[in-house]
Amino acid sequence: MTARPPEAFTLDRIETPVGTVLLVTDAQGVVRALDFVDYEPRMLRLLARHYGQVKLTPGQAPEPVRAGVRAYFGGDARALEGLPVATAGTPFQREVWAALRSIPAGETRSYGQLAAAIGRPKAVRAVGLANGANPVGIIVPCHRVVGANGTMTGYAGGLERKRWLLAHEAAAL
Structure with missing residues (x-):
């Protein structure tokens, strides 16, 4: 049996009024995870549970995703509604x-x-x-x-x- 290569995701960090947010996106700019930096171990466990082995490369999420997160924390409560997400899960x-x-x-x-x-x-x-x-x-x-x-x-x-x-x-x- 051939081992599957790890899922490759980008890990972005965005400062917010309530702490640094970790934003994980795939190559298509779809959000795969979002959590606070002090809960990074939890986020990594969830990624591993849903995707198996993952490779997180530091970088920036696509600008529309980053802009949505910044707009939400800047006061636009609906800024996240159209952002694409993908969740494995059951x-x-x-x-x-x-x-x-x-x-x-x-x-x-x-x-x-x-x-x-x-x-x-x-x-x-x-x-x-x-x-x-x-x-x-x-x-x-x-x-x-x-x-x-x-x-x-x-x-x-x-x-x-x-x-x-x-x-x-x-x-x-």
């Missing part, structure tokens, strides 16, 4: 991640609402696990999911960032 995870992208900026949904939105109202825990395995934070807005009573629940980038992102989007709209 079919269920991809279904959850697609549903996340349908949550409008400045709004939140509970895990139960998200489960109902994908037609699986009893899969609340599985939706939570898929949400936590999202490799493309912010663009696939897992920060917009809250507890059933509206409380802040876990966020891979930290609850303070989650609060900031939600307040940032609310203020921008």
